[in-house]
Amino acid sequence: IKRGLLGRCPHCGKGKLFRAFVKSVDKCEVCGEELHHHRADDLPAYLVIVIVGHIVVGSFMAVEAATTLSTWQHALIWVPLTIILAVALLQPVKGA
Numbered sequence: 001i002k003r004g005l006l007g008r009c010p011h012c013g014k015g016k017l018f019r020a021f022v023k024s025v026d027k028c029e030v031c032g033e034e035l036h037h038h039r040a041d042d043l044p045a046y047l048v049i050v051i052v053g054h055i056v057v058g059s060f061m062a063v064e065a066a067t068t069l070s071t072w073q074h075a076l077i078w079v080p081l082t083i084i085l086a087v088a089l090l091q092p093v094k095g096a
């Protein structure tokens with residue numbers, strides 16, 4: 001899981017796991033481990049939704065309870081944070 005989170009081959013830990021954002025390589029360029037048959041389907045996206053949802057909704061509720069920000073101020077904080085976290089976590093979660 002740790003090697004996958006880092007985008008590295010699960011067998012040797014040196015070769016790259018992805019050739020594009022979420023496209024995995026067919027086999028490891030270092031050790032030759034075949035990786036084409038490991039299909040994640042939609043699970044990484046579901047896990048990212050759960051993780052980001054807990055971070056963003058929990059943070060929103062804490063900030064909302066402690067401050068008096070307007071709706072627009074909340075939107076300017078939480079919408080970009082949600083997009084950034086989702087994009088940043090998708091590849092590591094798929095690798096894991």
Ligand SMILES: [Zn+2]
Nearest residue numbers: 009012028031
């Ligand atoms: Zn390898």
